[in-house]
Amino acid sequence: MDGVLGLVVLGLWIFCLLDVISTDEYACRNLSKIWWLILVLFFPLIGSIAWLVAGRPEANPTASMPYKGNQGHPSFPEYDRPGRAVAANPEDDEAFLRGLRERAEEQRRTYREKQREITERQRRELEEGDSTAG
Structure with missing residues (x-):
């Protein structure tokens, strides 16, 4: 037992x-x-x-979750937490997104330049290797 x-x-x-x-x-x-x-x-x-x-x-669990307005879907705690960064007006949001795009483009340019340098260095090394072998 x-x-x-x-x-x-x-x-x-x-x-x-x-x-x-x-x-x-x-x-x-x-x-x-x-x-x-x-x-x-x-x-x-x-x-x-x-x-x-x-x-x-x-x-x-959805029965106890708070609803936002009359949208018919529950809110989620991660979106309601205090101090969450939300744009106060659309212009601030646009400025933020514009800054993100500019940073991403700069990172892409830098990456492409580094790739070109690597390719050029490899090409020179191959040419030097061919000239010393012949």
Whole structure:
């Protein structure tokens, strides 16, 4: 009987451990994911029961997610975090994108120049090798 109970606890522990690991950080309730992982890992029976009762995400996670306006789709925490850089007006956004394009073009020019130098050096080395061999 003790062996069966031990197997049940082991199965519950493995299930809860994998469930904590595979759950998204934002979906954990009451504690952060790392604390749930520590609790389940070091206190198999109590931690597993606590996870199932108080930490596991709700059955329908989109039902509890906040909605932005009447758009019909949920907002996501990574877009709502404080301090996230968002352009205040379209001109700032255009200036930023223009700067990105200019930097990318400069990097492409530099890369092409280096490739030309490498090709030219290899061509000279081949020519020098041919002249010394003949």
